[in-house]
Amino acid sequence: MVTNENSPDQARFTKTRFGRRTELTERIAKTVFFLMSVAMIVPLVAIISYLVIRAWPSLSLEFVLDVPRKGMTQGGIWPAFVGTVYLVFISLAVSAPIGVMAAVYLNEYAKDNWLNRTINLAVINLAGVPSIVHALFGLGAFVYAARFGYSILSASLTLAIMTLPVIIASTREALASVPMSFREACWNVGATRWQTIRSIVLPNSISGILTGVILQVSRAAGETAPIMFTGAVFFKSIERGDLFAYNLNEQCMALSMHLYTVTTQVPKVEESIPYATAVVLLGSVLVVNATAIAFRVWLRARKKW
Amino acid sequence: MPDEKIEVRNLKLSYGPREVLHGISFDVYENEIFAVIGPAQSGKTSLLRCMNRTIDFVANARVSGTIKVDGQNVRKIGHSFFKRLAGKRPPRFSDVFELRRAVGMVAPLPVGLPLSIYDNVAFAPRASGLTRRADLDAIVEKCLRQAALWDEVKERLHSLGTKLSGGQQQRLTIARALSHQPEVLCLDEFSIAIDPVTTMRIEDVLKELRKEITIILVTNLTQQARRLADRTMFLWNGEIVELDSNEVIFSDSPKDRKTYEYVNGIFG
Numbered sequence: 001m002v003t004n005e006n007s008p009d010q011a012r013f014t015k016t017r018f019g020r021r022t023e024l025t026e027r028i029a030k031t032v033f034f035l036m037s038v039a040m041i042v043p044l045v046a047i048i049s050y051l052v053i054r055a056w057p058s059l060s061l062e063f064v065l066d067v068p069r070k071g072m073t074q075g076g077i078w079p080a081f082v083g084t085v086y087l088v089f090i091s092l093a094v095s096a097p098i099g100v101m102a103a104v105y106l107n108e109y110a111k112d113n114w115l116n117r118t119i120n121l122a123v124i125n126l127a128g129v130p131s132i133v134h135a136l137f138g139l140g141a142f143v144y145a146a147r148f149g150y151s152i153l154s155a156s157l158t159l160a161i162m163t164l165p166v167i168i169a170s171t172r173e174a175l176a177s178v179p180m181s182f183r184e185a186c187w188n189v190g191a192t193r194w195q196t197i198r199s200i201v202l203p204n205s206i207s208g209i210l211t212g213v214i215l216q217v218s219r220a221a222g223e224t225a226p227i228m229f230t231g232a233v234f235f236k237s238i239e240r241g242d243l244f245a246y247n248l249n250e251q252c253m254a255l256s257m258h259l260y261t262v263t264t265q266v267p268k269v270e271e272s273i274p275y276a277t278a279v280v281l282l283g284s285v286l287v288v289n290a291t292a293i294a295f296r297v298w299l300r301a302r303k304k305w
Numbered sequence: 306m307p308d309e310k311i312e313v314r315n316l317k318l319s320y321g322p323r324e325v326l327h328g329i330s331f332d333v334y335e336n337e338i339f340a341v342i343g344p345a346q347s348g349k350t351s352l353l354r355c356m357n358r359t360i361d362f363v364a365n366a367r368v369s370g371t372i373k374v375d376g377q378n379v380r381k382i383g384h385s386f387f388k389r390l391a392g393k394r395p396p397r398f399s400d401v402f403e404l405r406r407a408v409g410m411v412a413p414l415p416v417g418l419p420l421s422i423y424d425n426v427a428f429a430p431r432a433s434g435l436t437r438r439a440d441l442d443a444i445v446e447k448c449l450r451q452a453a454l455w456d457e458v459k460e461r462l463h464s465l466g467t468k469l470s471g472g473q474q475q476r477l478t479i480a481r482a483l484s485h486q487p488e489v490l491c492l493d494e495f496s497i498a499i500d501p502v503t504t505m506r507i508e509d510v511l512k513e514l515r516k517e518i519t520i521i522l523v524t525n526l527t528q529q530a531r532r533l534a535d536r537t538m539f540l541w542n543g544e545i546v547e548l549d550s551n552e553v554i555f556s557d558s559p560k561d562r563k564t565y566e567y568v569n570g571i572f573g
Contacts, residue, residue: 112364185416185478187359189429189485190406199428204419 051282055275063276065241072235072262073269077277079238082245083252084281086152087227088220090248091159096213098160099167106168107175108197127165134162135229143230153248155231162226163216170212174205207299214292218285224256232257234265255281310335310489310519311356316370318351318543320363325351326543328370333489338511338520340534340551342527342567348543349523350413353491356521357408358382358401374489379404406433409487413494415474417466418481422449422458425466425477429485444484451514452480453506472503479507483514490514491521496529508533527568531555539564 015023052059066076106123110116138158148154178201186196202209224232232254238245246252255277263274311333318326325348333339341349354360355368358379372379377397382404398404406429418425426445435441445462449455454476458469466477475495482490492511496504511520511533524530530537531551538548539561547554547564559565 181412181414181416182418184359184362185412185418185481186428186432187362188357188405188410188412189432189481190402190404191429191432192402195432199420200418 048282051275051279055272055279058270058272058276059279064280067238067240068235072266074273076240077255077258077280078240078242079236079245080253080255080258080277081280081284082238082243083152083232083236084221084255084284086246086252087156087159087231087254088217090152090156091163091220092213092216094157095160095164095167095216099164100171100209100213102164103168103171103175104197104202107172108193108201123165123168127169129162131162131223132225134158135226137161138226138230149249150233150251151231151249152246152252153231155227155252155254158226158230159220159223162223163220166219167213167216170215171205171209174208174212175201177208178204207296210299211292211296214288214295217288221281221285221288222256224254224260227254228257228260234261255284308335309333310375311521312371312373312376314371314373316352316355316372317368318348318355318360319367321365324543326355329540329543329545331538331545331548333519333521334536335519336515336517337535338515338522338533340530340537341521341523341540342525342530342537343540344567345525346542347540349540350493352540353410353493353521353523356489356491357405357410359405359410361401374398374404374408402433406485407488409482409485409490411475411478411482411490411492411495414498415471415478417469417474417477419465419467421463422466422469422477423462426480426484429481433485448480448483451483451510452476453510454480472499475499475503476507479510487518489519489521491523493523494525496524496526504529527555527570531568539567541567 063076064081065078067078069075106116106119110119135158138154138161142148142154142157143150146154148157182200182204183196186200187193191199231251233251234253234257236246236251236253259274259277259281262269262277309332313332314330315328316326316330317324317328325346329352341352343349351360351366354363356372356374356379360366360368368380375397379398379401382398382401398407418428420428423445426448427441430441430444435444446455446459449458454473457473466474469477475498479492479495495507499507508529511522514520522530522533534551536548536550537554539546539554541563546567547559547561549559553559554564555568557565559568565571
């Protein structure tokens with residue numbers, strides 16, 4: 001009589017020692033990787049909750065809309081908030097078109113020769129330059145050499161130079177994600193490179209390109225060194241809630257700079273103000289990023305292959 | 306003797322230091338189906354890419370020799386600007402884009418562009434400057450009918466081309482290749498991604514098309530070459546082993562023993 005355990009079919013599925021060991025390894029690996037990914041969330045949640053708790057007494061819409069009062073020891077952050085909006089907007093308005101067009105050239109047109117290899121190398125190295133070095137460059141190039149003075153224009157251009165290589169890199173990645181076979185199909189029917197780019201490559205990489213650009217908002221908003229050297233000031237008096245308070249050739253306040261000054265330079269600041277400033281900075285960056293993600297999800301859903 | 310549509314003379318092609326075509330010469334006649342058979346890596350696809358100059362997009366490719374389409378050397382296209390300025394006779398093709406429209410190409414794997422079915426077929430006419438809706442409609446219908454796809458898609462011309470099945474997409478690719486009214490149609494192993502029934506349907510289409518245009522058929526299926534072609538060229542390691550009419554190539558006694566062995570599946 002054949003017992004259940006000894007039946008040939010059963011025997012085939014009984015685990016060997018090797019089989020048990022691989023199963024154990026698999027479980028350990030999965031658990032370790034899972035814990036690591038959870039561990040990554042912990043500091044983020046900790047930072048945000050700590051900031052929000054400490055900032056709570058000051059947090060309100062009024063805090064964003066109001067101007068600093070009593071030697072910046074009380075009141076709100078409106079001038080800094082508007083300044084940051086200006087800086088980010090102008091710098092990206094400069095760097096996004098240049099970066100995207102440069103990336104289209106490098107990815108779609110450039111042949112593999114010494115000039116383009118040099119440009120590539122320059123882009124990669126420029127992306128690795130510390131922001132304080134960009135600040136010195138901006139000081140020399142825009143403030144003094146171009147005679148823009150300490151101004152929003154100088155600071156924005158410095159930020160633009162800083163974000164440019166990253167925009168080029170992310171745009172190239174987005175362009176490269178469009179399959180080569182699409183381009184070849186277009187060339188085979190006699191389309192020029194530009195016709196191919198306009199009708200196939202750009203429509204299918206636009207989500208990646210925009211995501212890359214929008215993510216640079218957070219970088220431009222967070223940097224302190226480049227604007228400190230070129231156009232951000234300690235204090236600037238503007239009207240409460242006035243959105244068009246600054247001119248391009250004026251200096252401005254900025255959130256990152258304001259956070260630095262109220263934390264270290266101003267005595268007897270109301271305790272929750274630096275934390276509230278940080279929350280506003282972090283919050284606006286997160287809102288922009290969330291918009292970028294939502295936008296990408298929306299475009300992905302319309303992706304056509 | 307039929308007219309030569311394409312004349313290839315001493316064509317050499319190398320990718321960097323590796324030479325893949327070692328100086329081949331042959332003619333393709335007007336309105337014939339010309340099959341190219343041979344194992345992988347024998348330079349079949351590279352040969353096609355030389356003909357419509359898409360080889361230009363391969364960075365390290367070096368070509369020498371001549372390929373003449375209707376008597377014009379395609380390798381010289383685009384360098385004729387000063388000659389035209391000097392009042393020389395206008396050449397057959399004034400730029401490579403015109404050449405590529407005259408020498409159509411169908412890739413081995415179907416590529417539905419991420420556009421609607423209609424836009425897929427209307428892409429090439431639009432790229433060459435045609436904008437009138439009525440003309441485009443006519444071309445789209447004619448090409449889809451020629452590619453035996455019209456009846457299946459006429460109800461949903463504005464749905465995505467990439468959502469079609471593999472066989473349908475391949476026929477869409479053929480329709481797109483026909484949309485710019487080529488004089489020569491190069492098919493590069495068009496049947497590897499589709500089922501036998503669809504393959505037979507497309508083969509019928511090709512038989513129909515050869516009344517109007519010249520077809521170059523690169524294929525791994527020797528039986529397909531036998532069924533369709535007038536003449537067959539056996540390419541091996543970048544050299545022509547044998548080029549003759551189908552009666553000779555697929556007979557029991559082709560000139561070269563290798564041809565016999567390859568065609569009958571003894572080697573290769």
